[in-house]
Amino acid sequence: MKKKNFIYRIIEREISRKKIKNICTRFPPDPNGQLHIGHVKSIYLNFNIAKHYNGSFNLRIDDTNPSEENEKYTKEIINDIRWLGLKWNGKINYSSEYFEKFYEYAVYLIKKNLAYVDELSKSSIRDYRGTLKTPGKNSPYRNRSISENLKIFENMKNGMFKEGKACLRAKIDMSSPNINMRDPVFYRIKYKKHFRCNYKWCIYPTYDFSHCIADAIEGVTHSICTLEFQNNRPLYNWILKSIDLPKKPKQYEFSRLNISYMITSKRKINQLIKKNILFGWDDPRIPTISGLRRRGYTANSILKFCSKLGISKQESIVESELLESCIRSDLNKSAPRVMVVLDPIKLIIENMYHKEEMLVFNNHPNIKSIGKRNVPFSKFIYIDRNDFLEKYEEDRKVLSIGEKVRLRNSYVIQANSIKKDRHGNILEIYCTYDPKSLKKDFKNKEKLRAVIHWVSVIHGINIKVNLYDKLFTVKHPFNYKEIESIINPLSLIVKKGIAEPSLANSKPGEIFQFEREGYFCADLKEHNSKNLIFNRIVELKRYKFNKKRKK
Template identity: 50%
Template sequence: MTDPNPTVPSDFIRDIVAADCAAGKHNGRVVTRFPPEPNGYLHIGHAKSICLNFGIAKENPGGICHLRFDDTNPTTEDPEYVEAIQDDVHWLGFDWQGKKFFASDYFEQLYSFAVVLIQKGKAYVDSLTAEQMREYRGTLTEPGRNSPFRARSIEENFDLFRRMRAGEFPDGAHVLRAKIDMGSPNINLRDPVLYRIRHAAHYRTGTEWCIYPAYDYAHPLSDAIEGITHSICTLEFEDHRPLYDWVVAETDAPHRPQQIEFARLNLTFAVMSKRKLLELVDKKLVAGWDDPRIPTIKGLRRRGYTAEAIRAFCEHIGVAKRDAVVEMQLLEYFIREDLNKRSPRVMAVLNPLKVVIENYPEGTVEEMEAVNNPEDPSAGTRRVPFSRVLYIEQDDFREDPPKQFFRLAPGREVRLRYAYIVKCTGVVKDPQTGTITELRCTYDPDTKSGSSQEQRKVKATIHWVSAAHAVPAEVRLYNPLLTTDLAKIPPDQDWTQLLNPQSLERLTGCLVEPGLKQAPVGARFQFERTGYFCVDPDSTQTGLVFNRTVSLKDAWAKIEKAQKTS
């Protein structure tokens, strides 16, 4: 497998790990973990965490990174998500080397730890309703109040907890709570819930359990059981760290992991909440978890992103302690850089306009030599058929060209990529609509690209496909899914009203070079002068479907936009 970390980056977390190793802390061991909950698909924010945790382990001799599924909620988890997460981690270029775990493997140990807390007088069974618990909890400015059940004896708490496990009580009848401090300014320490009754089958343990541990209880103890040295998590868990440390210390767990927080990844115009992504999928507002408009790893893969580009992006943005928002354009920069090096060039016409070269011999077909990738000389060349009838992009012709438009127009010459210079001599229009349906041109046979006789220069070169040889295709153009950043709207506003109705544009009747007819699913190409595209799984033997990964920079489009706004 290709080394996903050819260079070792530097950041405050790596500095902490290095200092711990130098001081002999954790006996010089480095054990990290990537601990997703299997209740959805991973997104690019998780990619940052994957790169960080697996990267740190790889950078330290003997370092290990576990893949652990924190599967403590039976109502939201599914084996489908487990398989998808493993696939995404592997696709990104990382491997857990047999160190795969599940929090559900520890249910018996977690129960035993809870018994220890009860015996030490550090946990109690509470019988308040959920609404009453919220009332007793207090607010950010007011302390909470002790539950009337907080004074139950150790014997009564143990008996109730044992009966909770035995299934004697319905959902919501009781919970097990930590006994910490209801007056703490940190709300997470106001006697948090450790166990809930939930009569639901778990995808791994079936109906063996009807009580399930809370995340804030199971997560630190799973780290401790596995001997994790550095428990790296995102910044929203900073206020949970005192509870993390309390659970590990008070249960007399076998190991003391160190929790370190870093800023999560926030991308402009992207849905980065797993809950919101699930809402999009469940309400069928997108085509599924692999919809190329959402920043799931599956969606990015289908759109044509590469693991190398995502890793480079994650390394570039680095690891910080303060939340920040990253522009989507930065992610697009990294995929452009990567695809520019690896993608073969082809010619494709998305909005075809017919061109007839009147002085080109009918029935003649020439094979033009085209460069596969100017960034990679070893990629070689290919042969592209050229004939009397071609198609060009509609945007490459203007009947009344504005200033600075140097492409084809009546009486004007352009070069056809890898072929000849042609001159527009006439325009054919639909008599009813006035729409241009065909251009009449002539070519100069002495201007064949690459020939020793090629001398004349023109201001523009445009791409084309031969009408008789082109392969039909559907092209899907993707725009931002949101019209406004989620961070800019009030929490009570229906965020789904911000979905961009133009986020997906399907172009049919597109034409591509004949060499793409057998292109496999996932193959990536640069459509010259247009952008980077990949073959979508919806492709069939009778019709290709391409997803636009990212566009190229269009100089004329930028000029035209500036003219319209001036």
Template identity: 45%
Template sequence: MSDTPKSDFIREIIAADLASGKHATTITRFPPEPNGYLHLGHARAICLNFGIALENAGSGARCHLRFDDTNPEKEEVEYVESIKADVKWLGFEWGDNLYYASDYFEFYYDCAVHLIKNGLAYVDEQTAEQIKDTRGNLTVPGSPSPFRDRSVEENLELFAKMRAGGFDEGTAVLRAKIDMASPNIVLRDPVIYRVLKAEHHNTGDAWCLYPMYDFAHPLEDAKEHITHSLCTLEFEIHRPFYDWVIENCPVPAKPRQIEFSRLNFTYTVMSKRKLLTLVKEGHVAGWDDPRMPTLSGARRRGIPAVAIRKLCEKTGITKFQGITDIAQLEFEIRDYLNTVAPRRMAVIDPLKLVITNWPEGQSEDIELDNHPKDPAMGSRAVKLSRELWIEGDDFMEVPEKKYFRLGPDRHVRLRGGYIVKCTGFEKDDSGKVVKVLCEYLPGTKGADAPEGVECRAAIHWVSAEHGVAAEVRLYDRLFTVEDPDAAEGGFTSVINPDSLKVIQAWVEPALAAAEPETVVQYERLGYFVADRHEHQPGTKPVFNRTIGLRDSWAKK
């Protein structure tokens, strides 16, 4: 976590409330609905709510993790567990403050009964379509329901019948009685309860009557004595109803809702519905596919949590609804990994190189630093042998201008080792170069090139005898355009066909023993992570590309 003091309009409000004595402490909450995995857009809300609690820990501040599980048709235990894991991975703890909206179902029901008794709610037996048609629009007021003026006694009886299962789904709802002519359509007698005969992950079949989110959310906040309910801007229009519920229900506290802009990125979609479509239609391998903008996907791709937190800190908290260039996150990833990722050699486009004047069966240890700028990371010994794997683009039959790697009669240095000279090459029947023949120059390991020898490049390599075959997955951006949501053919029409390439590479033996989620820099190639699920130490390594050393999309 950064030690730099943070300042934004929300923190200024909280500081003023503490200074004035309005609140003795600060209680925030992060309230995800468990109907999907958390995505990068949630990171700002997580960092804000938990961050404020940490910054005010001296006054006893805390942040609750609360699951807004009021819709059993879309919620699953899998999502609950993934959310817990993602919040912890991002670097935050909730301690004893884990809550479920479903634990308060009786409280919501009592509040609804209170509204009915005070003439502020009624049972409506119109269809959903009829209710929609009579709400009006921005210029036309809504029309009252024919059931709006039912007596308190009748509404109490019907609401009890709804709870007992006496109504089929879609045949009755409970609506707040506010103002059908309000300029804010949210206040035009919003539905606050509906009948759903579905199994709930937490309460089982105890209820067939479920509160709407807009009704339950302020009551949850009040029940938990939340002081500042921090929401994204789309909830701004709902704030008057939030306040109405707090003012008209028997609540133990009066939280304040404050809105801020959500975190959106280019080249991504952030709708859970659209992310679910990607999963269900098989465009990706699951919610934690490394191409997905989910926190689980980011973790599996090797994106460090600290880079996400750093980006959230830099982009700040505002009321301005903007879009963050995904390149900003990529910069933070590279900036952090450059300092912490040990270097290793791997070849992802293998081309055989044979050192013809090297004795067969002989190998030599080459000592390489694990990090060029951090001596504390130490060094390692890598075997150099007669036959090596090098990158295919490290040899060119007819070298282009400003190409300084291998070509006929050219010299290069093998990383950490000797200078070699290309003496020939072999092709297959298709004309593809399949083998490069070289001679090494004795005495050039760790020494300058001899007089008269031009050597202007060093290339990485892996011993063909000692290297290990690995599965490497080259991940790229999932979409080909900055705004997939605006694509004429829909967001799935602009999925990048090259977002995943699976190849066999050759890597240093040490990478086979790496623990899952180990991130390294493949020298000259980029940052790669041992897959957290499929990589098993001692077996064939499985590595995912986290990010390249530079932005290959900058030219596109």
């Protein structure tokens, strides 16, 4: 993320004109779901602005709606931000800490004749508000006296109204071209248990009313949000001016994050979870932080992705390949290599007269510190079915009858014959090997067709592999209302693979490169010594456009 985006330039001007000294930014998540990568863009921006100017970065949980929020989401939000390594200053703030203050300021607005209690129904309020083309009209309750409004508002607070029978609205301008300024609702009645306040309150402030006041209380200087709040900025400023708070933060907006083949809408994600299309908020196919973490994305790769994003007011779509390239780049430097065969076919080395031998492999081709491992080699091995063709094809770098290939980090073999079942399916491949071809200084005069991976039949272990792909069939799923209709039926393919025995001791969260297949992560929830489950994080780049290679 380039430092000199338009928000940095605004701050630079303010500092040069001595309008501001101590920068303070914030991230105010609503605990009605889990964080996604769009939130990370905002957290990363706010965190780095504060860091760059030696300021403060606040975390505030916006817990003003007990109907949808809970403690579980709050804990997950906090854990996600900690996992990312983006530290906030001081304690975690909660909007509920300011409920008394919010109520006092609401009473203050009533006394200034800038707010009133309305008893219109929700649908009537919507009708009275008008449209983008037609002005709204005043509520019949708008001209109540100040004393009457104070009394009724107190009755609301004391639980003397049923839910939905009254609300507190600002008194601004029902003919304003900005619909957000047409007497917006500031307080509503909700008889729900609040996870921090229990049943102490039955009236709750709206986000529009609470968050600007909370910003001011906390000394936030720059309230940075996404473009959907742009039309709310006049209301943000109106509240701060009307209450006459000593500190007046300023709101600035930037474009939200849209990534091809992904959705970053908590409402839509929750919709798919409720319909059992997704397993939950940590489904590895969605870009929630928990989903990305479970799939195997590292915090470093996600932050690197955010560092490459531009900050502007221009709506744009980021290609999902950028995120994939960030995780590839990160894991290429650290992931140990192992061999796993996902579609096994048996290969018999006819001229190998000893049953087995042990080979020693480097865990990484370039980084010695990652260590070595023992890999058993035997007369009977598995190779991937995609790596064999009965008849030679010029453009396929695979093993064929009469052709030679090298088995990864081991011997050169030549396929001589095959065995089929009565349906014509290949059951076994019969080969010979060159026992002298193991040495590094082995000089082969003939050009080898390929290098393929393998696993010893008698030593291989069974694993379950989740091959995750794009969740949607269209590039811009965020434009669709009925997103269930564009779910990719191949977004998850489950396979039973055969792995080299070193994976038997793998722990949940461990990441490996399956040679020639991609990067995989041991599942955080279900992986154990008796149930080895690996999630594909991303394919290797070189296979991305190889149409011949089957998924």
